[in-house]
Structure formats: C-alpha cells, structure tokens
Amino acid sequence: MNVEAAVATTFRAEWARVVATLIRTTGDWDLAEECAQDAFTQALAKWPRDGVPARPGAWIVTTARNRAIDKLRRRSVEAVKLRQIALDLRHDEERAPDDPDDIEDDRLRLMFTCCHPALPLPARVALTLRTLAGLTTAETARACLVSEQTMAKRLVRGKEKIRHSQIPYRVPPAHLLPERLPGVLAVLYLLFNEGYTATTGADLLRPDLCAEAIRLVRLLARLMPDQPEVLGLNALMLLHHARRDARVSGAGELVPLAEQDRSSWQRGEIEEGIAVLESALDRGDVGPYQLQATIAACHATATSEADTDWAAIAHLYRRLAEVMPSPVVELNRAVAIAMAEGPAAGLALVDDLSAACKLDGYHLLPAVRADLLRRLSRWDEAAQAYQSALQLAATDTERKYLARRLAEIGADAG
Template identity: 55%
Template sequence: MTEQPGTTPAVGDAPAGDSSAGAGRVSAAEVAAVFRAEHGRAVAVLARVFGDLDIAEDAVQEAFTAAVEKWPAAGLPPSPAGWIITTARNRAIDRLRRESSREDKHAQAALLQAQDEPVEEGVVRDERLRLIFTCCHPALALNVRVALTLRLLGGLTTTEIARAFLVPEPTMAQRIVRAKAKIRSAGIPYRVPYEADLPERVRGVLAVVYLIFNEGYAASSGDELIRTELCQEAIRLGRLLVELMPDEPEAVGLLALMLLQESRRPARVAADGSLVLLADQDRTLWDRELIAEGQDLVRRCLRRDQPGPYQLQAAMNAVHSDAPTAEDTEWRQIVQLYDHLLALEPSPVVALNRAVAIAEVDGPAAALALVDDLDLGNYYLFHAIRAELLKRLNRRPEAAAAYKSALALTENTPERHFLQQNLNAL
C-alpha cells in the first residue's frame, strides 16, 4: 500500500470524542490488528461511496495513518471501523474539493457521487462482496486478481505481495496500477454479478483464494516450504466468504479444505527445515481444533448434498485427519472420492493425485500404469510421483531419471533437498 503521510488537513475528521471514549492506551500492534481486520471493509464502503478504488484505498490509508498518530494516546474508539470509515470519507472529500477546484473532472465526478452517497458502517455484506467480485472479475488476468484481492481485501502492501510471489516490487506495483486503470476504463461494475452469472463467477473467486492458500501451503520457489502468512490470509478470506455467502456450499467446502490442510502444518517441516511426507508426519502435532472445525464444515456440506470439487477434496482430507496412523487411512474411501471428483472436474492433475491413492489400494504397478498415461511432463510432481512408484517397484535407474526430471522443474529449496536425498539414496 502506498505510504501516504497524514499531511492533508483533517477537515471533518471523526470527532475527537470518539477516540477519547476508548479505555487505555493502544499499542502499534493493536492498530495493526485493526488495520488487517478492517481494511477490506473500509475500502469496500469507500469504493461504493466514491466509485473509485484509488480514492478509496488512499483515503483508508490516510485514516489509518491518523489512527497511528491519535489512538496510542487517546485510546481505541468505541467503533474502530466507524472511525476509520468516517475519517477516510472526510479526508477524501477534503482532497477532492481542492482538486475539483482545479478543473479536475474526475475529482468533480467523484465528489458529486460522494455527496449523494451516505456512509453506513453497518452495510458490510454487500459492500465486501462487491469488492471481492470486482477484484476477481474475469476480464483481469488471474495473477492480477490475486494481487488485487490481497491488496484491497487483505491489506497487504505491494512489497509483501511482491515478496510472496517472488517478483520485483515495481513489477507488482505496475500490475496493480494497471488493474485499477482497467477496472476504471473498461467500466467493470462494482457489484455482485447477476444471478445467472453468479455460479461461474463464484468459482473464479474461490479459485483465487485457493491459489493464495496453495502458494502458502507449498511455495513454488524460495527457501521455505510454507509461507504461513499466505495460508492465514487465504483462510481469513475463506471465512469472510462463508460469512458473506453462507448458502454457497463450495465456499464452505473450500474453508473446510484449507483448515484441514492447515491443521497439518506443524508436522510438515522437520526441525532442520526439511520436508516431511504425510505418511511420516507425527500426527500428535496436528492441530486438533482446526481438524474439528474442518470436519464440522464437511458434515455441513454432506447434509446439503450438493457436492462440488472443494467439498470432495475437503472430505478426502477429513478421511486423512480421522486416521490415527498412516496405516489406518481409509484409502478405498479416498479413491471413491477421487472418482467423484474426476467425474466433476476431469483433469490430469486430479488423475495424478488419484493414482497416488490407487497405489495404496492396488499397488504401485497399477498406479504407474495410470500415471504413464498422463500428459504432465512439465509438472514436477508428475516426475516425483513416478520416481516414488518406480522406486517401490525396484526399477532404480528409471526412478533416478524421474527424480532428476523433478529436480529440474522445482525451484523450492526444501523440495529440491528432499528429491536430491531420495536420488542419492538410490
């Protein structure tokens, strides 16, 4: 987020009495926590008021800058979100008045719209949904949708987003600027899609959130296997989607899937930072609270009986979480769930993952026959799985060649170490 020091005169800021109502001093960490929790909400409301994402984001940034200056001494206001929204709106109006006097037509239009739009802090559900669907509009490239979602709803800085996806900060900043410009110039509507368009658009929104989670769960490159902050941000967005769309079963399924996968995080990396496979994990380290919450959501999905891809994947992870040891895993049940998933979402990656389950039921030879029929030569997990199956079949030279192919296709350091160790052991 662009740093905007609070130099704009605070004309019409939230009354000082709001701040003094807070009890005790407020730490910088507490202000940061409010920022993360309320940034998306505030930007969503202000975007509706001004009809412009840049104006909304800059105004919210200025409001939080003012909060950093005022709250530590004055205390937390009774409604931090209301304080931020009111202060942001008034700062933006003050700025637009100055700019509109200089014949700035854009500022004049935004000011006119803002004067006609009342600010209602309680109008949250539709505003945040509108912002989510704006960020995830299909006219924008997928990587841009991810960046905008993290920036506007998650409150992550451009630096944080660039670091997470390992691109230069100027590159990420340019993507975000261009995306906002495209939203403005193409007239991308700031609204929830019409009912006929909703199912397809919801799938796109869920895909963006899961892409964020996956990059955190198994980083595509870098020195860490897991990027915890991305996993946590995706889960926070998943909770928000379930809150905003409680009748969308796939939103519930996605949240369940992420929670069940996240529950295994403490056991996925050894003390030395190396990767630990599911079968070798210390299951006493799994987070039982997350498992209980995820399983409860899976049961909610089952009662609705409207299965979708995320719900089916969540059910598979629920089966894993039920098994006290790897040997106790109900692999036949997982194969059945993969059969349903493959019928709903036929893809070579789903077929590859199903083959892993088949290996546990029918043996590595049956699984290898399925894997060798797949066209996934550019996917490192395809070669890593082939290598493991070939090793189990004692076809060591072929396994070594497959490990080398996998090594050539991954840039994540812990994964490379894992593959190299397996290659060396051959």
Template identity: 45%
Template sequence: MTTAPTIDAAISRLVREDRGRLLAALIAGLGDFELAEESFSEALESAVVHWARSGLPANPHGWLLRVARRKAIDRIRRRQRFRARQPELERLARLDEEAANAEAPEIPDERLRLIFTCCHPAIDRKSRVALTLRTLGGLSTAEVARAFLDKETTMGQRLSRARGKISRAGIPFAVPGPDQWEERLGSVLAVIYLIFNEGHVASAGATAQRPDLCDEAIYLAKMLNSLCPDEPEILGLASLLLTTHARSGARISPDGMSVALADQDRSRWNREMAAEGLAHLDAAVLMARPGPYQIKAAISALHVSAPGQGATDWTQIVLLYNSLLAHEPTSVVRLNRAVAVGQAGRPDVALEELATLEAELDGYQPFHAARAKFLAETGRAGEARHAYDRAIELSGNSPDRAFLRAQRRRLPP
C-alpha cells in the same frame, strides 16, 4: 490524552480488521472503486495527524468514513473544471451530512460485493489475487509485493491498473445474479485457493519475511462463509484450507526435510484446526450440493482423520479422485489419482496410469517423484534412480530436495 504509539497501534489494528468493510461501504456510497481507495488512503493519513493531536475519536470508523467522503468530494470538485457534476456532488454532500449527524451510524457490510468485484474474471488473475489481499485482507502494498516477491513499485502499478480497469470498464460493485453465479463464485474461490497455495509453497522455503498467506486465505474463506453461509462450496474450501493447514507443522522434519503424508508425526498436527475443518465439511455435506472443493476437502479430511501412520484409507481416496475428475479433468488430478491407486497397493497400475501423463507432466516435479516411488516399489531401482534425479533437478525448495535425495539413497544398488 492517548499517546502516539497507541494511536498508531489503533490505526494499524483498524486497518487490518476493518479496511475491507470501510472501503466497501465507501465504494457503495461513491460508486467508484478508484476514488474510494484514494480518498480512504487520504483519510488514513489525516487520522494519523489528527488522532495524535486530539486523541482517538469516539467513533473512529465513522470518523474515517466521513473524512474519506469529504476527500472524495474535494477530488470530484477538482475534476469539475472539465465537466459539471452537480447532482453527484449534491448526493455526496447529503451522505456526508447524514454521516455527521448520526450518533454512531451503522456501517452496512458490503464486503461480499467487494469480493466479487476484486475477483472479477475481467481482471487478470495475478491482479485479482493482489487486489483481494490488498483490499479485503488488509495487507499493505509492500506486504502484497513481498508475498509475490515483487518490487513495491511494480505491485503498486499492478494494483492501480486493476483499479483503473474496474472504473473504466464498468466492472460492477455487485453480487452476480443466478446466471453468472457459478462462474463468478468459482473465480472468488480460485483466488482464495491461489493465495493459500502460494503460502503453502512459500512456507517450505526459508522466506520468513513474507506475510503468512495461508492464514490470510483462511481468514478470507471464513469471511466469505460468514457473508454467504448457504453455499456449500465455500464451506468446502474453508474445510480444505483448515485441514491442510492443520498438517503444516509436520510437513517439514526438524532437520529440514519434507515428510511424506503417511509418515508425518501426528502429534505435530493442529488438532483444533483440523476439527474446525471437519466441522465445516460436515456442514457442507448437509446441504447436499456436491462440488470440487467439497471433494478436495473430503480427501484432505481422510488424510487428517487417518488413525495412525500407514492407516490412511487410500481406496476411499481413489473413489473421491474419480468424482473430482468429473469436475476437473486435468492431468494433475489424474496424477493425484494415480498416486492414490499406488498407495492403495497397486504400484503397477499406478505406473501404467503415470505413463499416459508423461507428455503433459514431464516438467512437473511431483510426477517424477511419484514415478520414482512406484518404480522402486516394483523393484526397478535403476529406473527409479533416474526418476529421482529428474525430480531433484525440478525441485524448487530445499526440504523437497533433501527428501528426494534421502529416498534415492535408500534404493538398492
């Protein structure tokens, strides 16, 4: 007989790897997200008790689905005092029987539908992110709460409100049709990108307890790609995340200071991950349907492919930002473009472009850091000092502050 710690480990692994898939199959059968989630949690609780007593069943996934369906039937019966739901119960009983009779029933992969449900724009943005992490990423509510630096009870309420809206507002468990595809895919990609950026920012602060959201986002992007392999923007997102994350080991120096991209120690980049990212971009480009994530991936690819320090092709990067502006005409993209112009050898032009963004980006640290750099390069040390002060003041983490202070000290008197 299997011992208890092995059972616990088996359950944790199963939840981590297959939660989304099992839940998706359950929702597809029950047609009710909230009911599926509650019943699945109950089935897991039963598994802890039963498996510890009688050992791991031959088909743990089938066992969980069967028990979850029975729990769902119980829950519907309890509601029956209000209204008869006989047809529904009969359907569930039939499903249950089918599941029990099949030797090792094939569990259909319904995760694509589940992703589109969790990322539906009718759910508020933070809840979309939380629900995706909880449902498809296999994070516990406590882990999702830690990722947001929220209390577990607050996060639990947020998740339950989101599930409630899915049920009550009739948010479908479906892959959207062609007329809604672009908006809805955009929402899914934005959620995964938000998860990644949250992790990217967090990794700079000393918060070791938070789950690694960068890994989580990469896992989700790859999952989405495997479920929907003909969409170049998904490949673009996966490439962007991989080539960005490949450089993360060199973002902070051993003495805790942020390191500018151009100065990063390339031996600390993860070459394998970078190569994987570049391959994803190659595959996307072959489909000949460009989009904003592919352009961002191409920019990141140029950074990661630069042969050495100071050898980045900034002129090419400026051109890519011009293309990106057509998709995302935001002030942050204009800022990034201006930085590339400055890096390409025209700090004076960069400063002119930055001047047009001041009103919108005055509260944004990278704006002042960029301005300070180009003021210093054009010999305006006094103004550069002020700009560094403002950037340091707005900086949210200590590695960035350390970097900016060091730059400020280098200014001539």
C-alpha cells in the same frame, strides 16, 4: 523480533487490508498499491529509530492514507473528496479493527471486485493474488505459470477494465451472488494454495495467506449460508491448514504425510472442518470442493498411513476427475492407486501423464514418479527422476527434501 522481521510480518498480515482500505477511500488501484508500498518503505526507515509501534497495522494504514492524501492534493482533487477521505480515516480509527462480525469488510469488497464476471478469469486470479495476497508481479506470474511481462500486462488490463467499466467496489446484491460464486471460490482456493504450498521462495508455507483465505471464505459462508460448495471449500481449508505444524521439520525440510507427527495436527480445526463438511454434504449437491474436503477428511481421521482408506481416496479422486478434469487430479489419483494397489499400478498412470506432456514443468510429476520407482527398487531411473524434480522445485523446503531422497537412492542402491 528485529525491525526488518517486524516489517515483513506486518506486510504479510496487513498488505491486503491497507490496499483494500485505500482503494475504498481513493478509488485508485495504482495509487493504493503505490502508497501502501511507500508506507512499508517508511516503516523500514523510521521503526529502527522510533521503535516498532504498538499497532503496526494501524501505523501502516495511517501512513499510507496520509501519503495518498498528499498525492491527491498535488493532483488538485476536489476538496469534497479529501474531506470524505479524512472522515473515513477518523471512522476507521474509531471502530474496532478487523471485527469478524463486520460483513462490510474491505477485503471482501476487494475480492468481489477482483472476481467481477466482466473480467476474464486469468485477470481475476492475477488481481486477487496481487492485491489480496500481496504477491509481487513476478511471484504472481510464477503462480499462474506465465512470464512476468505477460503478468504485468494482465494486471494493467485488469485495472483498466475496472476503471473504464466502472465496476463497483462492493459486495454485490444477493441476486447477483450466485453468478459470481464459481469465480470467487476459484480465487479463494488459489489464494489458500499459495499459502499452503508457496510457488517460490525459502519457505514452503505462508500461514498468513491460509488464515486470510479461511477468514474470507467464512465471511462468504455468512453471505451465502445455503451454498454447499462454500462450506465444502471452508472445510477443505480447515482440514489442510490443521496439519501446518507437521509439514516442515525443524531443519526446514518438507515432511511428507506418511512421516508427519499426527499428534501435532490441530484437532480442533479438524473437528470443525468435519462438522462443516457434514453440513455441506447434508445438502445433497456434491461438488469438487466437497469431494476434496472428503479426501482431506479421510487423511485427517486416519491414525496412520497404514490405517488410511486408500481405496476410498482413489475412488473419490476418480469422481473428482469426472466433475473437475485436471492432470493434477489424475496425478493425485495415481498416488492413491499406488498406495491401494501397489507402486506399479500408480506408475503406469504417472507414465501416461508424462507421455501426454500434460504436466510439463510441474515438479511433483517427476517427484511422484521418483518415489514410485524408488519403491520398485529401480534406482537409476529413480535418481534421474529426483534430479528432474530438483531442477523444477521452486522452494528451498522442497529442494532440501528432494536432495535428501536423491542421496538416499545412492545409499539404497549400494
């Protein structure tokens, strides 16, 4: 692995841990991000000369922490705080890194701070994607469907709110956990989705983000073992993540579910996901994450597309739309109905969504419409829809797939 690739890999794996650690030790969000970025810049300069360290993450944490200490010294921060940071550094170096049994996890504290109810939901999502996922401001803006300028202001306001309101950097006491839960689950869901289907860039998948979201939701399940929606989200993530090796071809092209090699799905993760889902459903309070996990389980346990119970999936999407109204849910329901009742039935629902302008700018709407028109042999309309989807698709992986489908339209029509 070359140095640039090693730095990129370390960034994806360690960004959240570095920032969370620095926030804990300095209490300064902007300083934490600045020093973390400086550490990765130093890695690009020093690792080609000195070699990639045996523990790249520890090197980054130490370098970032030392940079923070230097900056604090220049600000004439009191000696007590500097001594405490030095003690924290020695403590972190002595303890085992990333101990899964350590519930006092810096990233978990960071997640609950980002999701504090005093912050508006858009700020919670933005701060989590920026600090936990390591997205740039521009990437965070695209994930939230706002301009980069709007996102920059949102991030600044969120950090100022945390500072001025003195929101504590901690996992809240047990009696406050339930009121935080919906926001935390929503943010973890978005964090996983950014890893499952990236909003931009060359790669469709960011498995590191998916793994981090799964790790955090498992920690949350330990904190709140009787909350079925926590288990439901955990199951949903496991069942989706189990298909990661089959979702992109060797040529870097999206592989739709119907064409995936199901033998490459991670059966151990599927079995774990189903077991977690059954535990959640046994509690009797079925929410949107459990419904989505049940849909994922239908796919994960089917031996082929033909063996999939599409009628049951369509019914589950109808129930999901009742508890979590969303045009994206309706689009997924239209796909299931198309599989269960035929493409014409699904296309009618998709056209209703288009007419209502509920998903303008969302590339999967014209992509689904194109697929249904193709199945109906309406070649010219299908080609136009594929072209619309191509213009809106954000990742190279999806664009390659759509371009191939568009080329096939011409061959089929001929």
